[in-house]
Amino acid sequence: MDERCIGFVEWYDRTTGTGWIVPLGGTTPVRAYRDDIEGECGSLSVDQQVSFTIELGEGRFVARHIRP
Numbered sequence: 001m002d003e004r005c006i007g008f009v010e011w012y013d014r015t016t017g018t019g020w021i022v023p024l025g026g027t028t029p030v031r032a033y034r035d036d037i038e039g040e041c042g043s044l045s046v047d048q049q050v051s052f053t054i055e056l057g058e059g060r061f062v063a064r065h066i067r068p
Contacts, residue, residue, distance in 0.1 A: 002053060003053070004051050004052065004053055004065075005023045005024070005051065005052055005053065005054060006023070006024045006049065006050075006051050007021045007022050007023040007024050007026070007030075007049070007050060007051075007052065007063075008021065008022055008024070008047055008048065008049055008050070009021055009032070009044045009045060009046055009047060009048045009050060010022050010029050010046070011046060012032065012043070012044040012045065012046065014043050017033060017034030017035070018031070018032065018033055018034070019031075019032045019044055020032060021044075021050060021052060021063045021066070023054070028061075030052075030054055030060075030061040030062060030063045031057065031060060031061070031062045031063065032044065032052075032062075032063045032066060033062070033063075036052075036062075036063060036064045036065060036066050037066045037068070038065060038066060038067050039067065039068060041068055044066070044068065048068060050063075050066050050067060050068050051066075051067045052064060052065055052066045052067065053065045
């Protein structure tokens with residue numbers, strides 16, 4: 001998908017740089033990785049609103065181009 005989505009961070013571990021984002025209006029979270037976070041912060045917080053694109057990764061959907 002090239003279309004940007006809006007969602008909220010469900011969980012994020014700053015140590016491993018991984019987490020989950022739930023798209024607005026959806027129930028299935030998508031995986032988030034530190035390397036896909038744009039901007040200087042390089043981290044996410046629980047319940048933070050973000051925009052992102054969704055791609056099919058290794059057997060599951062992954063958030064890419066994450067903008068806090």
